[in-house]
Every structure is written in structure tokens, then in C-alpha cells.
Amino acid sequence: MSAVSRVQSPEPADFRKAMGSFAAGVTVVTGCHEGRLVGTTVSAFSSVSMDPPLVMVCLKRDSRTLAALSQTKAFCVNILAQEQGDLAYRFAKSGADDRFALTAVEASASGAPLLAGCVAAIECDLHAAHDGGDHEILVGRVLRVVTDETKTPLVYVRGAFLNA
Template identity: 45%
Template sequence: MIPRDVAPTRFRDVLGTFATGVVVVTALDGDQPVGMTVQSFSSLSLRPPLVLFCPARTSRTWPRVRRVGSFCANVLAADQADLAATMAAGRGDRFRDVAWEAGVTGAPRLAGALSHVEATVQAVHDGGDHDVVVGRVRAVARGAEGTRPLLFHEGRYARLLAEESAEAR
């Protein structure tokens, strides 16, 4: 028998075992930078180049990004957990003391990020209590080689423990 419903806390607990990268989605709303931390970010298509992310419908930042129509997905490095927490908090001036430069879409490219994926919003789909945002990629950039990613696992920020050997690559 298939259960009628899965309890949200149980669902979160089980899906939390899947480690994800951490991304800060940014946009420039007029002259004000805005940003939010997301874990649901993925490549979607190579031809055409598409990405997706899934902001909560309760987000106060997502409507601003949507209105702008373009964004930068900043893939965070292992030493950027404080930045991820600041952008997730949703209070105060999240960009105070944050170094960034405008990318080709105008969206902030955060200093120290592992990579930057700039895109325009192509489509927004219903995803339950989240929206599924499809972005058409306009520019990409990679950070310094050898930089490790920031991960999120079981409700906490995490880092990779072991460096890969040259033979494993």
C-alpha cells in the first residue's frame, strides 16, 4: 500500500542525506544588490545552455530577482559558509562587507566564489511551495583551480574531507 502523504519533517530528514552544493543567487535591482542562498541549483541542458534553481514562494528576494529578469548563480567555495548564512538570513544589508563586481547581466559576481553562472529568466514553473526557475545561460566563469566547494548535508554546511589524488582525476 502506498502511503497517502509523507510528513514534511520526515521528508526533509531523508532528503537531507543528499549532499548539495551551495549557491547564492544574486541580481541587481536598480542600484541595490540582492541575494539569496539556494541549495536546489542544477544544470538542465547543454543545448541551449540552461540551469535551474528553486526558490521558496515565501522568499522576499525571489520576487525582486524575477522582476529584474536576470541573475548570477555564485557557486560558493568551502571558506564561504558565513556568506551563505548571511544571504540565507534575509535580514539587514546582506551585501555590507561583501566584495563583488557586476557581471555581464549586471548581477553581482561574488568575490571568492568557485564559479559564476549568469542567466536570464526563461521560464518559471509551479513546484509546490517553491517555484522552478529555468534560466538561459549568458556567461560563465570559473574561479581558481583547486578551490574546494561548500556543501550542505543534514542541515549543516560541510566541506570535502580528502583531496583527490592526481591519479583519481
Template identity: 40%
Template sequence: MPTPASTTLEKPVDPLAFRHVLGHFCSGVTIITGVEDGPPGPAPAGFTCQSFASLSLDPPLVTFSVAKTSRTWPRIAPTGGFCVNLLAVEQEDLCRSFAVSGADKFAGVEWSPAPVTGSPVLAGSLGWIDCTVEAVHPGGDHWLVLGRVLGLDTVPAVTEAEPLLYYRSAFRRPAA
């Protein structure tokens, strides 16, 4: 039986197979938000992100990846701060709207500023994590962003809700 290393050397990994296999890994869904500096003034910006994870307790760091083709991340990155909004299953429509390019994603969306960065904390989220950008590294067709956690909390009125999950190319709710 070939080892994974010898299989990798024999031929490149098929992108469809890569997507299929990794689609069997369940991930939580977040919306990364920030406040874009620019004319006519500060404006909220955000995008849906399922590639988020905690990284370190000491110092407190989180990480996410964003496509290099993203139109939203270049609007947030220069500010040096962002907020991770942990989505509840009831926020699937919001999640879908933040995944679309070009739309006014914040139209009709209730939010409040995170305490340190001022990045949007979206109403109805399970929790939020207010961060500064610690580092950004290239990773293939994505950027790997490391964030230093400056503040975080759960939302008491929402914490009993179920998280929004992504599994096998579809949004899911946890099985009871």
C-alpha cells in the same frame, strides 16, 4: 512488499520524513544574486540556494528553486537576470548571512558585475553563471526557475578550493 505507488496512495508523505530522507542527498551551495531596479536606484540583492542544478547543454540552461515566501526573489525576478555564485567552503559565513531575511547582505561584501546582466559576482566564489530568466513555474511551495546561461567562468585563484556542501542539515566539506 508494497510498491512506492501503493504506499503513496495509502497515506500522505510525512513532511518530517520527507526532509529527513532528502537530507541524505548532498548538494552544493550557491548564492543567487541580481540587481534590483528601484528607488533610490539599482541595488544588489541575493539569497542562499542549495537547490541548484544544470539542466541542459543545448540550449545551455540551469535551474534552481526558491520558496514562494522569499522576500529577495521578487526583487530580482522583474529584472529578468541573475547570477549563480558557486560557493567555496571558506564562504560558509557569507552563505549564512545571505540566508537571513532583512539584513543588508552586501554590507562589506566584495563583488563585481557579471558581464551581461550586471548581477553581482561574489569575490571568493569558485565560479559564476550569468543568466536570464527563461521561465518560472510553480512547484508546490516553491518556484522552479529556469535560467538561460549567457556567460560563465571559474575563478582561477579559487578553483583549487573545496566546494561548500550541504548534507544532513549541516554545511560540509568534501572528504579527502
């Protein structure tokens, strides 16, 4: 028996606490499916490759946004600004249908909405999808980026937004 097989998995609460100690930027991943705008808050986001330019996001398997993006094959990662905490909460709410009601959006070439006031927007085509346990790992090929360096990014750690 290997050393790895003898190690027990951590308690879920302990694992959540440990992962919550890692500060993460906050994004809203958006798309458009059959004329309906979809989006969800995501903190599991990272660059993957510079050549070709690739990023990855992780979405819950039961997410309506994931279901839509799997069909459209295009999405936008909107990196939220420090003053957009309310937007992060609105898009994190499960089943909320009014997510875009108070949000100015701009359509991208792929149709995925870019949210106004963000630090950056990264438009992607779906490059690959991978099993990630209770999440799906989407790898996006970056088509276009829009940045606003005058904005400070929103950061989440230990269950709260970090204020600079």
C-alpha cells in the same frame, strides 16, 4: 483507486530528514533590481541542458529575491567555496539587509552581482518560471560562466557543511 492515490504523504519532518541526507552544493543567487542588490542562499540548483545551456534554481515563493528577479529577468548563480560558509548563512537569513556589506562584488553585464571568492559564477537571463509548490522553479539561460578550479566547493548535508 490507483496505488498512488492510496499512499499517504510522508510527515514533513521525515521528508526533511530524507532530503537532508542528499549532499548538495551551496549557491547564492543574486540580482540587482532598481539599483538594489538582492540575493539568497539556494541549495536547489542544477544544470538542465547543455544545448542551449540552461540551469534551474528553486526559490521560496515569499522570497524578496524571487520578487526582484521576476522583474529584472536576470540573475547570477554563485557557487560557494568551502571557506564561504559564513556567506551562505548571511544570505540565508530572512529579512537581512546587510547581506552584501562584507562581500566584494563585481557587476556582470546583466547587472547581477558576482560574489568574490566563489568556485564559479553563472550569469543567466530568465528563460522560464514554473510552479514548484511553495517554491518557484526558475530556469536560466546561461550567458557567461567564470570558474576558479583552485577552490573546493562548499557542500551541505544533514544540516551542516561538510569539511574535506
